[in-house]
Amino acid sequence: xxxxxxxxxxxxxxxxxxxxxxxxxxxxxxxxxxxxxxxxxxxxxxxxxxxxxxxxxxxxxxxxxxxxxxxxxxxx
Amino acid sequence: xxxxxxxxxxxxxxxxxxxxxxxxxxxxxxxxxxxxxxxxxxxxxxxxxxxxxxxxxxxxxxxxxxxxxxxxxxxxxxxxxxxxxxxxxxxxxxxxxxxxxxxxxxxxxxxxxxxxxxxxxxxxxxxxxxxxxxxxxxxxxxxxxxxxxxxxxxxxxxxxxxxxxxxxxxxxxxxxxxxxxxxxxxxxxxxxxxxxxxxxxxxxxxxxxxxxxxxxxxxxxxxxxxxxxxxxxxxxxxxxxxxxxxxxxxxxxxxxxxxxxxxxxxxxxxxxxxxxxxxxxxxxxxxxxxxxxxxxxxxxxxxxxxxxxxxxxxxxxxxxxxxxxxxxxxxxxxxxxxxxxxxxxxxxxxxxxxxxxxxxxxxxxxxxxxxxxxxxxxxxxxxxxxxxxxxxxxxxxxxxxxxxxxxxxxxxxxxxxxxxxxxxxxxxxxxxxxxxxx
Numbered sequence: 001x002x003x004x005x006x007x008x009x010x011x012x013x014x015x016x017x018x019x020x021x022x023x024x025x026x027x028x029x030x031x032x033x034x035x036x037x038x039x040x041x042x043x044x045x046x047x048x049x050x051x052x053x054x055x056x057x058x059x060x061x062x063x064x065x066x067x068x069x070x071x072x073x074x075x076x
Numbered sequence: 077x078x079x080x081x082x083x084x085x086x087x088x089x090x091x092x093x094x095x096x097x098x099x100x101x102x103x104x105x106x107x108x109x110x111x112x113x114x115x116x117x118x119x120x121x122x123x124x125x126x127x128x129x130x131x132x133x134x135x136x137x138x139x140x141x142x143x144x145x146x147x148x149x150x151x152x153x154x155x156x157x158x159x160x161x162x163x164x165x166x167x168x169x170x171x172x173x174x175x176x177x178x179x180x181x182x183x184x185x186x187x188x189x190x191x192x193x194x195x196x197x198x199x200x201x202x203x204x205x206x207x208x209x210x211x212x213x214x215x216x217x218x219x220x221x222x223x224x225x226x227x228x229x230x231x232x233x234x235x236x237x238x239x240x241x242x243x244x245x246x247x248x249x250x251x252x253x254x255x256x257x258x259x260x261x262x263x264x265x266x267x268x269x270x271x272x273x274x275x276x277x278x279x280x281x282x283x284x285x286x287x288x289x290x291x292x293x294x295x296x297x298x299x300x301x302x303x304x305x306x307x308x309x310x311x312x313x314x315x316x317x318x319x320x321x322x323x324x325x326x327x328x329x330x331x332x333x334x335x336x337x338x339x340x341x342x343x344x345x346x347x348x349x350x351x352x353x354x355x356x357x358x359x360x361x362x363x364x365x366x367x368x369x370x371x372x373x374x375x376x377x378x379x380x381x382x383x384x385x386x387x388x389x390x391x392x393x394x395x396x397x398x399x400x401x402x403x404x405x406x407x408x409x410x411x412x413x414x415x416x417x418x419x420x421x422x423x424x425x426x427x428x429x430x431x432x433x434x435x436x437x438x439x440x441x442x443x444x445x446x447x448x449x450x451x452x453x454x455x456x457x458x459x460x461x462x463x464x465x466x467x468x469x470x471x472x473x474x475x476x477x478x479x480x481x482x483x484x485x486x487x488x489x490x491x492x493x494x495x496x497x498x499x500x501x502x503x504x505x506x507x508x509x510x511x512x513x514x
Contacts, residue, residue, distance in 0.1 A: 011229070016366075033381055037381060063260075064260070066264040066287075073288075
C-alpha cells in the first residue's frame, strides 16, 4: 500500500465499530497504563464525533424544496 | 433529362465535373424516393404519442421512445372510426408503412409513417417493451453502478422525488419519524404519471445530485396499473439513475409491481415507509442510548486506570512510614516487658532475703550447745551484716529510693529527668513526684 494513499473517510458506523473495538480491548484487562490512556483518548474523540453526527440529525426536521436549496447554494 | 451537366465550383471554370449521376429534376427524384419508401415492409410500431394534432383530412402525431421518434399520420375519417381517445403520453401500437409526401412548387415535402391501424398498447405490449429495455440496460452494465455506491448509515440531508400531494410523502415522513431522524429533507416534487413525468423526474434527480449536499435520494410513488407506472420504466430516466453519483432508493407501486427504475436503483423497496427506513438504516434514538453507554464505559476505564494505579503508588509510598511505625510499637512493647521483668526480679530478691533471714534464725535456735554462744555471736554478726544491705535500713536513715511509676529504680539524675514521673520511696511510705520541664 502506498504511503500517499488517503485514509478512508470517517463515517458514523466506522467510528462506532472502532469504539467497540477499543472497549473490548479495555475490557480484556490486557492493556497497560499507556495503552489504556491512549485508547481512552482515542475513544473519547470518536464518541464526540458520533455525538456530533447524532446531534446533526436531532435538531428538528428541516424541510425545504429543491428550488429553495438551490437558491441558498447560489446565494453563498 | 440531361445526362451530365458540369458543376462549376466557386466560379472556377477549370474545376472538374462530378462523377455522380444526374442532375435529375427533384420532383422525379422525390417520386422515386416515395416509391422506394412505400416498398418497405409494413410493420407495427409501439411508442408514446407526442404532439397529437388534427387537420381537416388527417391527424398527426409523433411516436417516440428513448431511442428515437417518427412522424405519423392517419386519415382522419379512419381514425375517428376507431374511436380511440388519443392523447399525448399514451402508449400506442400502430400498423402501417413509410410514406413520403413529395410536395410541389408551393408546399413542403414531408416524410411520415402512414398509419392504417392504431390501438392503445395493452399490458402485454408494455411488458414486451419493458423486457427489451431491461435487456438493453443490462447489456450496458447499468444494473450495478448504483449498487456499488456507499450509502451512509446516518445521512444529514435526504432528497425525495415524489408527487407533491401524494400519500408517499406522508409515508416517507412516518418512516423517518420511526427512525428518530430529524435532519434536512429536500423535496423535489414532480409529476409521477404521464409523458411529462420521466423527464421531470430525471431533471429533479440530476439537480438533487448536483447540489452536492444530498447524500441519498428516495424516488417514491404509490400503486397503479403498469401503464400508470410506465414513466418509471422510461429508458432515459433509468440511464440517468444508473449513472447518478448519489444512491437512489426506489419505491414505485406496490410490492407486486416491478418497474425498470427498480433494476437500476441502489435499493428497491416495497413501500415509501420502508424506503425511508432504508435511507436511514440507523435508529437514531437507540444509537444515542448506545453511544451514552459506550461513553460511560470509556470514562470508567479511564478513571480506573488512573485511580487504581494511583492507590497502588500511594500504598507503596506509605510503606517506609508503616515499617517505622511497626518498629516503634515493638520497641515500646519490649520496653514495657523489660520494666515488668525488672519489677518481678526485685520482688523475688526481696522474698529470697527474707527467707534466708528466717532460715538463719531457725538454725541459730537449733545450734544452741557447747559453742552456742560463739555461734550465736557469729550469727548475730552475719545478721547485722546482712541487715546492713537491707534497703529499708538505708531508708530508715533518711535516704529515699527513686523509681519511675513502674517501680524501676532510677540511678541517675538523667534517668529521673527522662522519666519525668517519679516515685520517692521513704522508710515510711512512697510519694509521687514530677520533674518539672526546663
